[in-house]
Amino acid sequence: MIDTQEDLRQRVITRYGLGESDEAAFNQLSQTVASIFDTPIALVTVLRRDRQIFQGVCGLSDSGTDRESAFCGHTVRQPSVMVVEDALEDPRFANHDVVTGPPFIRFYAGTPITIGGVAIGSLCIIDTKPRTMTAVQRRQLEDLGEVAANLIETRLGTFVAEKRELELKRQTQLLRVMLDSVDQGIAYFDGDLKLALWNDLFFELHGFGDDMKRRGADAEEMLEKSLRWGLFGPKATEAMLPAMLDNIRTTARSETEITTREGRTLHSVRLRLDDGQGFIVSVRDLTAERIANRAKDEFISTISHELRTPLTAIRGAIALLGASLGTGINDRARQMLDMAQKNAARLSTLIDDILDIERLTRGQTGYMLVPLHMNEVIHDAVQQNGPFAEGLDVRFEAFPGDPLPLTGDPGRLLQVLTNLLSNAARHSPPGSVVEVEGLRRDRLARIEVRDRGSGVPEHFVDRLFERFSQAVDAKRRGNGGTGLGLAISRAIVEQHGGRIGYEPRDGGGSCFWIELPAA
16 A cells, blocks of 8 residues: 555656755745744655655755655655654654754654645654644644645646646747758748748748848738838739738638749748638749749750651651552551651651640740630531541530530630540540530530540549640550640630549549630
8 A cells, every 4th residue: 555655656746846856936935834933944845765855945955865764754644743842752763863963853843745635745844952832833834734735736837837838849949940941931920910930941032131030020011021122013012911911811822923023933822720820821932943944845845846847858758658659569568658657647746736735835825716606616526536536436425505605716625625535535445425515504614525434543633634644544545645635725724714624424434624714
């Protein structure tokens, strides 16, 4: 039973962070107790496994004693005050070093300090001469013992708070190290729009001075300076500040592209936290990336143009050679000639697609925007691509729908539908039907191309409309294409103010859809 109580005692002492050294609050309590009882010594003790620690002390210079000579070890086993009127007359203590030597204890009275039903130490008074203690004085000492216990209970909140603060500081330092290692400027603003956490790159990219690099810096002040400096462009003025702040408070997410005074291009993303108590801003410098992309696009464009002229000559020469030889060559030679002609045609298509996507990305392709009915474009696409589908034993079927008037470039929209129809035919099993349907949805014209193929692998969906992306499909038939068709289609649709997407079809297969603003 004693061992169990001892284990409980040590757990409580550890939990409350006691038994290390004296502290100011407990020293003051000891001084008050010594004054009340007119004794030279008063102690608040904590009983560790091997030592008695003076948590509060008055009249001694020591920090504690060994456990064997501690009167406190007996006090914690008592239900109330333990009094030793003359230690030299008490066989339990008569031969102790603290009785026969300094501090020459003769009188001792101590009350247990109990926390959660466990006595962890004592509040005691000591004198160097024998004394007696009245019943009133015993009650007073018990009451003061409860004061010591309450002081320790109160201390727990402070102790836990200090531990949490230290842990928070540690986590914050770790987070700062992590933030400084990323290639984006990052800042966190609390619910009052005050700066709480950041990395140096955030300030470097925005051009803010060191005066703003402080906890509690105001987001409104930062925005005001940014507007004054022209960070959001020449048309942005300080009059826009209230609207920008309102947008921050009421929207969960926003993206902005900023051109700085130095000509750098920044991409800024603001994301509100789920609890609504603040937001994170991340800023990335796109300048080098944009320069590299421009150089790459210019290189591809130059190479493609340079390849087109000799390739045209090669195709012409192959066609001329085939016509001049007529039937005067054997089957093997004719087969090789046909293969050369087909591959030259594929290479020509690849170069055309590369030039097309490069021009579309730059916005250099002119559009002939005219009023049209999308149903007519659907009809033309099905008619023109029907023979290709029939060669793969696939049939196109267009469903008559509501009129779909809109403004667009019929040639470019036909190109988009051709890409979707040819892809659907290649991925469809023999004997199947590819469905094309036009739908009116509020102010949108929606066109769906549905097949019964193997569908798009889930891991590939996010890359579906990227350049040169092609999912591996063992069931695909016909030539594989360039991997640019969907990227070109997306560019065309987006430049018409619309969207293009994919979703798996119930029962298997794919559904590619286009949504365009209806007239």
